[in-house]
Amino acid sequence: MTTKLGYAVALVLLLIAPFFLYPVLLMKFLCFALFACAFNLILGFGGLLSFGHAAFFGGAAYITGHAIKVWGLPTELGLLAGAAAAGIMGLAAGMLAIRRQGIYFAMITLALAQMAYFLFISAPFTGGENGLQGVPRGTLLGMVDLQDNMAMYYFTLAIFLAAFWLIARTVHSPFGQVLRAIRDNEPRAVSLGYDVDRYKLQAFVLSATLAGLAGALKTVVFQLASLTDAHWHMSGEVVLMTLLGGVGTIAGPAVGAGIIVALQNLLASGPLSAWVPVVLGVIFVICVLSFRRGVIGELRAFIQKSF
Amino acid sequence: MSEEHILVTDGLSKDFLGFTAVDNVTLKVRTGDIHALIGPNGAGKTTVFNLLTKVHQPTRGTMTYDGRDITRAKPAQIARMGMVRSFQISAVFPHMTALENVRVSLQRELGTSFHFWRSEKSLRVLDERAMELLTMVGLERYAETEVHEMAYGRKRALEIATTLAQEPKLMLLDEPTQGMGREDVQRITELIREVAKSRTVLMVEHNLGVVSALCDRITVLQRGAILTEGTYEEVSSDPRVKEAYMGRAA
Structure with a gap:
């Protein structure tokens, strides 16, 4: 009940937000919120810490940019191409990494992401240090001009909501039940006849695809795909957002992304602009030390305790 | 056979x-x-x-x-x-309810376990059978209890219900019966005798x-x-x- 109310309020806020706040900033938030929610699918619900999700985010950003700018694909198809590419990368990386757990899984995903990063630096289609600039936003179904920030905002919001719904559904699906069982007690899940690696792989590919969709959307919003998107900093940032908002909660990562994006934006123009990483680092330490379940996780525990 | x-x-x-x-x-x-x-x-x-x-x-x-x-x-x-095994240390899914524990064991048969687009409400067709199994091991009152809150002996009983859900040969x-009090040992012994009939x-x-x-x-x-x-x-x-x-x- 409380949850439904919370979602209704959030939806209303998202619908009216662009009348009060700069739409591009809001779209940046939506892209990162989607990225973090997708990441949470594998960390929070699959129990696997990937340290290479920037490769999917950045890889999709490049593919979408290239598809729209060079191949001249319509925006919608460009986004799909980016997400599909990230899914294929996720499948390849997952098949190599999924048999390992804990720190080894994190290390393999990090190593693969670093390889992808160096590929993006040297490949001609990415524009190297300059990135892929001037990607046209195009039109929606050939009718609505997405160059208009308001139109682009509602398009982004629609994609975010659809993807968010899909993630929530995945968590509460027959597949999600098996995933929970595997996270809770993997040997037991095996003894009940589940090929756990195949379930983890599917979760990983879903997570990579949706992370890719976030990166693809980011390219269209900013009309730019750059090395920043694929850098390991990005992999770290998404971990931070997820933990801050609440790992293993459905809405937590989006809240975490909101906090990080808002802080970066607020601090960037103030006297602390050079200190953003330090401030974020301090927040992260406080989060891990004192509210480990994250904002939404603590809130949920509080509500459960009080009512 | x-x-x-x-x-x-x-x-x-x-x-x-x-x-x-x-x-x-x-x-x-x-x-x-x-x-x-x-x-x-x-x-x-x-x-x-x-x-x-x-x-x-x-x-x-x-x-x-x-x-x-x-x-x-x-x-x-x-x-x-x-051919289904149980474990020395009680093998349950601690953050799921007792009903969900048994149901996750039943659900493989539905063939929808990879379906991430389907609602988990589609699993409710299994609830009746899951309740039967819980009743068989005397846990029907704990169906909605999260398993980490249950006593050790009950977890072992739940584990047997979950194993039975597989219809093992x-x-x-x-x-x-490791680590159990005398009363629980008695109960589990009876339970094993019962399930071993078939x-x-x-x-x-x-x-x-x-x-x-x-x-x-x-x-x-x-x-x-x-x-x-x-x-x-x-x-x-x-x-x-x-x-x-x-x-x-x-």
């Missing part, structure tokens, strides 16, 4: 870095029996169990289940063939009272090898068994 022996191992051995934990074990479990594997600590009971359930690969020897060679099968595969129980059970057990009450056939292991095999009366009167447990009389 018509096999006389549901599980047969032939010359099963396992070496760990030059130490032979299981040595040339030839074990035959008759279909329909409750068969116990006993022996003093370090006799290799759990290793035999882990070989049967594919946690370890045997160094030598073969295993046949229901007429099929399972020496190289994968753990999840043998579970799907109807052969249940492998690893010390089912299936074969192979169990590792320390509690000789439970073994004598339940088991049709007993295999005694010592230092990784089979010492003797027979009914409880035969085995318990064998001087070598007494010696293995108590040491040689001075």
